[in-house]
Amino acid sequence: MTSTFHQRAVAVIKRIPKGRVATYGQVAAMAGNPRAARQITRVLNSSSKKERLPWQRVINREGRISLRPGEGYEQQKGMLLDEGVRFDRDDRIDLARFGWKPRVRGTTGSCR
DNA sequence: AACCTGACTTCGG
DNA sequence: TCCGAAGCCAGGT
Numbered sequence: 001m002t003s004t005f006h007q008r009a010v011a012v013i014k015r016i017p018k019g020r021v022a023t024y025g026q027v028a029a030m031a032g033n034p035r036a037a038r039q040i041t042r043v044l045n046s047s048s049k050k051e052r053l054p055w056q057r058v059i060n061r062e063g064r065i066s067l068r069p070g071e072g073y074e075q076q077k078g079m080l081l082d083e084g085v086r087f088d089r090d091d092r093i094d095l096a097r098f099g100w101k102p103r104v105r106g107t108t109g110s111c112r
Numbered sequence: 113a114a115c116c117t118g119a120c121t122t123c124g125g
Numbered sequence: 126t127c128c129g130a131a132g133c134c135a136g137g138t
Contacts, residue, residue, distance in 0.1 A: 004134085005133085005134065006134080006135075023120085023121085024119075024120050024121075025120070025121050025122080028121080028133085029121095033132095033133065033134085034121075034122080034133095035133055036120090036121090036132085036133045036134065037120040037121045037122090037132095037133080038118065038132080038133060038134080039118090039120090039133060039134045040119080042119095042135055042136065043134095043135090044119065045119080045136090046135085060119075060120065060121090061120075061121065065119080066119040066120075067119050071119080072119080073119095076119090
């Protein structure tokens with residue numbers, strides 16, 4: 001495997017469909033390490049500048065933007081809104097609704 | 113070359 | 126149920 005975690009993570013991020021969002025942990029898990037969520041930040045910082053990754057579709061597990069106002073928060077929120085993602089009054093995204101689900105499960109999904 | 117930090121998550125007490 | 130600590134990998138200093 002010439003591909004590193006970084007490469008795999010990039011591939012996963014590229015697969016996030018428009019109008020949907022994924023959490024760091026989710027991406028990390030799909031890339032092979034459920035606990036490598038932190039590394040996703042590095043991937044985004046690095047690759048988003050080199051490649052055009054949908055970094056805006058990656059958010060934290062609370063369904064919120066981890067960036068702080070002035071650090072790209074507004075930009076990310078703007079792009080997501082443009083894709084049709086809705087934020088509630090707490091600036092949170094309903095992951096049950098906009099969360100990326102690679103495998104379609106029952107909508108009743110209260111699995112987790 | 114070594115140490116530190118980072119847009120987080122999960123486990124344990 | 127809430128809080129603290131560990132984990133993960135790579136790039137930057």
